[in-house]
Amino acid sequence: MKRCLIVTGGGDCPGLNAVIRAIVKRAAREKEWEIIGSIEAFNGILREPTEIVILDEKAVSGIHYRGGTILQTTNKGGPFAWPIKEKDGSWSSVDRSDEMLRKMQYLGIEAVINIGGDGSQRISQKLFEKGCNIIGVPKTIDNDLTATDSTFGFQTAVQIATEAVDKLVTTAASHNRVLILEVMGRYAGWIALNAAVAGGAEICLLPEFPYDVNKVLERVNRRFERDRGFVIIVISEGARAIGKDFSILSEVEIGNENRRLGGVANVLMHQLKEAGCDHSMRTTVLGHLQRGGVPIAYDRVLATQFGVKAFEMVLDKEFGRMVSYRHPKITSVSLQEAIREPNLVDDETALMNTARGIDISFGD
Numbered sequence: 001m002k003r004c005l006i007v008t009g010g011g012d013c014p015g016l017n018a019v020i021r022a023i024v025k026r027a028a029r030e031k032e033w034e035i036i037g038s039i040e041a042f043n044g045i046l047r048e049p050t051e052i053v054i055l056d057e058k059a060v061s062g063i064h065y066r067g068g069t070i071l072q073t074t075n076k077g078g079p080f081a082w083p084i085k086e087k088d089g090s091w092s093s094v095d096r097s098d099e100m101l102r103k104m105q106y107l108g109i110e111a112v113i114n115i116g117g118d119g120s121q122r123i124s125q126k127l128f129e130k131g132c133n134i135i136g137v138p139k140t141i142d143n144d145l146t147a148t149d150s151t152f153g154f155q156t157a158v159q160i161a162t163e164a165v166d167k168l169v170t171t172a173a174s175h176n177r178v179l180i181l182e183v184m185g186r187y188a189g190w191i192a193l194n195a196a197v198a199g200g201a202e203i204c205l206l207p208e209f210p211y212d213v214n215k216v217l218e219r220v221n222r223r224f225e226r227d228r229g230f231v232i233i234v235i236s237e238g239a240r241a242i243g244k245d246f247s248i249l250s251e252v253e254i255g256n257e258n259r260r261l262g263g264v265a266n267v268l269m270h271q272l273k274e275a276g277c278d279h280s281m282r283t284t285v286l287g288h289l290q291r292g293g294v295p296i297a298y299d300r301v302l303a304t305q306f307g308v309k310a311f312e313m314v315l316d317k318e319f320g321r322m323v324s325y326r327h328p329k330i331t332s333v334s335l336q337e338a339i340r341e342p343n344l345v346d347d348e349t350a351l352m353n354t355a356r357g358i359d360i361s362f363g364d
Ligand code: F6P
Pocket: 011, 075, 117, 140, 141, 142, 184, 185, 186, 237, 260, 261, 291
């Protein structure tokens, strides 16, 4: 029997289980393959005793509509930066990649499918350079990967954010308020932009377009002077005023390359107050609700396509590559290309033109 290992790394994302199920079901059609999963990203391999599970058709039956990942995940640590607590309580990290590769060889693992975002795919590339037969599957609600037209989980997050806007409208209209909704996306404004257009928000503030508080206030006032006296502002967690820094909840930690963003909705509310806004204002931070629950049909379909393609890439020995959706094809790109640069909103983005066309303000 040949063994293929599935790993889910980084933040959880609606559709992960649909990818796992698709890989297992596709592999079941080839008699000589056994699929196993590592618990909590690569930690399952690195831990002693090893934490791996056998994934047969029974194990993945009916999981396609379940959120999260049956394999669990983490965005901390990993084979190249395994966190170690020193005697004085401080943290350092060690590279355990060689040890992990030896262990995988001992376990008879011939191929690895690593489902994750940019951080996970950087790990995939480094493992590939060390001789690992690895394939990447892109995963992120942020949609911030250039190497694929779209990632599963993103549309579910947009749907949840849009429903939140719809709900906030009722309170905003009843109380004549300015309601500010903070959504995820890290340094990419895709979730905010899509939810603002779908939800009919007046103002949308994105990481890619630092805002001028006075322009935001001007638009708020204009809206109150006209017909209806309420405003919905959708703000991306990575947005910031011109000349100001990002709103950070915690800095980079050992084993976690990302700063935690958050709190910008409150920052904006105070900036507006200081600039003279006297309307009643409230903030909502949508947070992890955007990653939770059942994936919408689009994401289940895309996730299933990615899973089947990933295993077919194992069969074809297309290692060192990541599955990619380039409409209308499910294809692949080299991992190196996949991690080269992030996918950000810019003025060339068709939806930006649409949004400006319906007079959404970006505070710029
Ligand atoms: O990358 C997905 C994402 O949800 C981002 O939108 C967000 O900034 C981050 O992960 C939150 O990470 P955590 O779950 O570690 O707080």
